[in-house]
Amino acid sequence: MTTSIKQLPDNEQVLSGNGACGGCPATMALRIVGKALGPNAIMLLTPACAVASMGMTPRLGYNWPCINITFASAGSSASGIIHAVEIMKEKGRLQGEVPTVFSWVGDGGTYDIGFQALSAAAERNENIIHFCYNNEAYSNTGVQRSGATPRGTWTTTTPTGKRQPKKNMARLMLEHNIPYVATATVAYPGDLYDKVVKAKSIRGMKYIEILAPCYLGWQFDMPETVQMSRMAVRSGAWLLWEAENGKISFNNPTSHIISGKKEAEPVNEYLMKQGRFSRLLKGPDAAERMAEIQGDIDREIAFMRERAKITI
Numbered sequence: 661m662t663t664s665i666k667q668l669p670d671n672e673q674v675l676s677g678n679g680a681c682g683g684c685p686a687t688m689a690l691r692i693v694g695k696a697l698g699p700n701a702i703m704l705l706t707p708a709c710a711v712a713s714m715g716m717t718p719r720l721g722y723n724w725p726c727i728n729i730t731f732a733s734a735g736s737s738a739s740g741i742i743h744a745v746e747i748m749k750e751k752g753r754l755q756g757e758v759p760t761v762f763s764w765v766g767d768g769g770t771y772d773i774g775f776q777a778l779s780a781a782a783e784r785n786e787n788i789i790h791f792c793y794n795n796e797a798y799s800n801t802g803v804q805r806s807g808a809t810p811r812g813t814w815t816t817t818t819p820t821g822k823r824q825p826k827k828n829m830a831r832l833m834l835e836h837n838i839p840y841v842a843t844a845t846v847a848y849p850g851d852l853y854d855k856v857v858k859a860k861s862i863r864g865m866k867y868i869e870i871l872a873p874c875y876l877g878w879q880f881d882m883p884e885t886v887q888m889s890r891m892a893v894r895s896g897a898w899l900l901w902e903a904e905n906g907k908i909s910f911n912n913p914t915s916h917i918i919s920g921k922k923e924a925e926p927v928n929e930y931l932m933k934q935g936r937f938s939r940l941l942k943g944p945d946a947a948e949r950m951a952e953i954q955g956d957i958d959r960e961i962a963f964m965r966e967r968a969k970i971t972i
């Protein structure tokens with residue numbers, strides 16, 4: 661049974677007065693992650709909105725020891741920290757439980773700039789959790805395209821809409837044969853919470869990616885953040901799944917789409933709600949480009965349906 665929002669614990673690791681935009685989906689997700697991890701954790705951050713949001717020393721918006729590192733080095737820095745704390749524990753220089761070491765990194769820092777170190781940490785099966793909060797762009801620097809930006813999206817570096825499909829980072833992490841990979845999003849907080857609790861209990865490398873619809877980059881009204889997250893899942897543009905030791909299972913409502921019990925909603929309504937697609941959808945080739953986006957989604961659903969049958 662998925663934990664309900666009412667059952668989430670009261671502890672808060674994200675403090676009030678931090679500098680995130682009101683209603684920021686990444687911060688919303690971090691609150692839930694904090695409830696699952698608790699206070700005994702060390703957080704690593706690469707340059708991103710999450711860093712700009714945390715405030716200026718000596719004030720801090722997050723209730724953990726936080727380390728700001730370079731864009732490229734989340735995987736290697738987190739590896740160093742977990743080795744250090746585990747050795748301290750071994751030598752009796754650390755009392756109590758070894759803290760959870762986790763990276764909180766955007767899609768730019770995960771898909772693109774930090775990929776090499778992350779892939780290497782996964783191959784070494786380091787005992788860390790890498791979270792990617794995916795707002796599908798480099799938001800903190802004014803919305804540039806990333807490897808996570810879907811086809812058709814306007815960004816400042818794709819003014820006529822990105823021509824290429826996004827890559828599937830969670831699937832790439834799965835192919836590293838690590839013990840746990842999961843996807844989540846803010847409209848399903850219990851699902852995210854349960855996945856983080858599970859990840860915390862597993863030794864080795866864990867990767868959790870959270871779709872975070874950012875009103876600023878996606879250009880919709882901020883109160884619709886959760887609705888946008890829900891529409892992404894219902895249209896199949898974002899699939900909720902997890903893989904323990906390579907075995908994939910799907911979570912509701914994605915499981916109904918994968919099993920064929922329910923059809924994914926057509927993507928049009930989801931796209932039309934977002935200003936980042938508006939130029940595209942008003943153009944002369946709108947129907948063709950919308951069909952391309954729908955094609956990307958249908959292909960991914962079909963692929964995951966088949967991929968889930970393979971256990972490595």
Ligand SMILES: Cc1ncc(C[n+]2csc(CCOP(=O)(O)OP(=O)(O)O)c2C)c(N)n1
Pocket residue numbers: 707708709710731732765766767768769770773795797798799800801806
């Ligand atoms: C090597 C390097 N290149 C570029 C930058 C500038 N920069 C700071 S934050 C940022 C965007 C980060 O994007 P993402 O990781 O997706 O996080 P988001 O801003 O969307 O939260 C960029 C490009 C940097 N700090 N270091």
Ligand code: SF4
Pocket residue numbers: 680681683684685686687709713795799800874875876877
């Ligand atoms: S720009 Fe988007 S991701 Fe960044 S703080 Fe604002 S709402 Fe959050």
Ligand SMILES: [Mg+2]
Pocket residue numbers: 766767768793794795796797798799
């Ligand atoms: Mg981003």
